[in-house]
Amino acid sequence: xxxxxxxxxxxxxxxxxxxxxxxxxxxxxxxxxxxxxxxxxxxxxxxxxxxxxxxxxxxxxxxxxxxxxxxxxxxxxxxxxxxxxxxxxxxxxxxxxxxxxxxxxxxxxxxxxxxxxxxxxxxxxxxxxxxxxxxxxxxxxxxxxxxxxxxxxxxxxxxxxxxxxxxxxxxxxxxxxxxxxxxxxxxxxxxxxxxxxxxxxxxxxxxxxxxxxxxxxxxxxxxxxxxxxxxxxxxxxxxxxxxxxxxxxxxxxxxxxxxxxxxxxxxxxxxxxxxxxxxxxxxxxxxxxxxxxxxxxxxxxxxxxxxxxxxxxxxxxxxxxxxxxxxxxxxxxxxxxxxxxxxxxxxxxxxxxxxxxxxxxxxxxxxxxxxxxxxxxxxxxxxxxxxxxxxxxxxxxxxxxxxxxxxxxxxxxxxxxxxxxxxxxxxxxxxxxxxxxxxxxx
Ligand code: 5AD
Ligand code: SF4
Numbered sequence: 001x002x003x004x005x006x007x008x009x010x011x012x013x014x015x016x017x018x019x020x021x022x023x024x025x026x027x028x029x030x031x032x033x034x035x036x037x038x039x040x041x042x043x044x045x046x047x048x049x050x051x052x053x054x055x056x057x058x059x060x061x062x063x064x065x066x067x068x069x070x071x072x073x074x075x076x077x078x079x080x081x082x083x084x085x086x087x088x089x090x091x092x093x094x095x096x097x098x099x100x101x102x103x104x105x106x107x108x109x110x111x112x113x114x115x116x117x118x119x120x121x122x123x124x125x126x127x128x129x130x131x132x133x134x135x136x137x138x139x140x141x142x143x144x145x146x147x148x149x150x151x152x153x154x155x156x157x158x159x160x161x162x163x164x165x166x167x168x169x170x171x172x173x174x175x176x177x178x179x180x181x182x183x184x185x186x187x188x189x190x191x192x193x194x195x196x197x198x199x200x201x202x203x204x205x206x207x208x209x210x211x212x213x214x215x216x217x218x219x220x221x222x223x224x225x226x227x228x229x230x231x232x233x234x235x236x237x238x239x240x241x242x243x244x245x246x247x248x249x250x251x252x253x254x255x256x257x258x259x260x261x262x263x264x265x266x267x268x269x270x271x272x273x274x275x276x277x278x279x280x281x282x283x284x285x286x287x288x289x290x291x292x293x294x295x296x297x298x299x300x301x302x303x304x305x306x307x308x309x310x311x312x313x314x315x316x317x318x319x320x321x322x323x324x325x326x327x328x329x330x331x332x333x334x335x336x337x338x339x340x341x342x343x344x345x346x347x348x349x350x351x352x353x354x355x356x357x358x359x360x361x362x363x364x365x366x367x368x369x370x371x372x373x374x375x376x377x378x379x380x381x382x383x384x385x386x387x388x389x390x391x392x393x394x395x396x397x398x399x400x401x402x403x404x405x406x407x408x409x410x411x412x413x414x415x416x417x418x419x420x421x422x423x424x425x426x427x428x429x430x431x432x433x434x435x436x437x438x439x440x441x442x
Pocket of ligand 2: 159160161162163166167168169203204239
């Protein structure tokens with residue numbers, strides 16, 4: 001007789017917003033199959049990790065976590081690895097972590113109900129690995145969004161860009177877009193259910209290619225922004241190569257489209273960009289930045305940077321620093337280059353030592369902190385609308401988010417406590433490099 005396990009599950013998510021949203025799909029599917037979500041591993045019959053493999057450190061974290069819980073297998077618990085590490089490592093995970101009995105990549109979540117049946121029947125090696133990775137799991141009918149005000153919609157999966165350092169095209173497969181009609185009906189359904197903010201998701205969200213040929217990305221963005229009841233629309237992540245001027249025009253003409261663009265540059269050196277196979281030069285990137293800056297509304301710009309890519313000289317690195325100064329980003333996510341399996345950069349010599357990478361990373365972060373110290377300061381004295389996200393009880397401050405995606409912590413009189421998810425004008429009274437402080441306007 002196979003040992004039975006309790007139909008309770010614990011799910012931990014690692015990595016990007018795509019993974020966070022994938023977890024919402026997994027949670028909804030499990031609940032529809034009669035499972036109950038619990039808050040800790042001890043209470044769970046089934047323990048799931050939705051994993052990220054973008055850098056080696058992220059991948060190692062998953063295996064460490066699995067190791068921590070190894071002994072719990074004896075208590076009849078089952079373990080599953082989902083997401084990018086699952087797709088990348090496949091059945092090898094069973095060898096490395098024999099207490100794992102489910103390995104499934106993101107393209108196979110539609111088949112989770114069948115996989116659960118196999119698990120329940122005692123199968124200790126259940127897999128959902130899609131070699132072609134062309135399945136679409138944009139949404140499932142069960143998607144359980146965790147926030148009642150702000151929700152994600154996947155509009156494009158996968159990536160065909162093959163930047164030389166990046167594992168995503170191998171873990172998330174070929175680029176495939178969802179029809180604009182399907183995206184719009186989801187947006188309308190969400191608006192009717194009370195959501196006021198929608199975030200369109202895709203590895204390269206602006207590479208969107210409507211299979212029905214009806215709408216460009218900018219047109220889709222505008223159409224979602226016009227859905228009755230929708231107050232804010234965000235989109236992430238944009239690829240500079242596919243970033244067209246009509247996206248800026250759409251933001252400019254429709255106040256519901258948030259004034260924020262995340263446009264990863266990776267490096268300020270055209271030579272390094274070529275080695276990274278990023279498909280644009282420093283000058284072409286800066287041209288897009290110019291379009292954004294020429295908008296009538298001030299649009300906030302954030303980016304991703306990789307330091308220590310193979311062959312990055314001091315002068316290449318210096319070009320990244322001058323780019324930071326030239327653009328004046330409102331936020332930078334910076335990473336040390338990490339060699340990944342399958343990628344073309346793996347065959348280049350990882351010539352820059354970890355110490356030097358750390359040094360370059362610290363220089364980027366320090367320079368950026370100074371830039372933000374000045375730029376966040378400019379908001380002091382102005383009135384900005386926020387969506388209320390929560391409360392920091394210890395500080396007695398409410399936590400809000402601006403259209404530019406900045407955190408604005410504010411105070412409000414006790415009798416005027418705002419509702420989570422509501423929108424309020426806030427007068428900004430102080431600034432830090434990563435947040436603003438203010439008070440609610442009566
Ligand atoms: N090493 C370091 N950073 C990476 N990223 C992607 N692949 C790697 C890698 N191999 C970063 C890029 C990307 C972000 C999501 O992660 O900056 O934009
Ligand atoms: Fe990775 Fe480049 Fe695709 Fe982004 S565009 S997911 S960095 S391969």
